[in-house]
Amino acid sequence: MFNQEKFDAAVKAIKYERKFQDELWGDKFDDNNWSPAEWLVFIETYVEKAKSSLLGCDDMADGHHKQMDNMRKIAALAVAAMESRGVVRR
Secondary structure, three states, X not given: OOOHHHHHHHHHHHHHHXXXXXXXHOOOOOHHHOOHHHHHHHHHHHHXXXXXXXXXXXXXXXXXXXXHXXXXXXXXXXXXXXXXXXXXXX
C-alpha cells in the first residue's frame, strides 16, 4: 500500500544521490551523449553490485544495507537517464 511518508523519504534520498553524482562527475562527461543502452549498462553495473553485496557478508543486516545503498544509486541513475534522454509518462 502507498505510504506518502516513505515515498517522500525515497524521493529525497534519490534527489541527494543525484546531487552527489553531479558533484562527483561534474563536467567530466556529457550525459546527453549517452544512449539509453549506455545508461542501462551503467545501471546494470549497480544491479550486479547490489545482487552480489550479500556475498562475503557475515551480517545479513550489513548486506541488506549495501543492497539498499546500491538501490538508491540505481534509482538516481535512472533519473539521470530520464533527465538526459527525456521522460516517457505513463
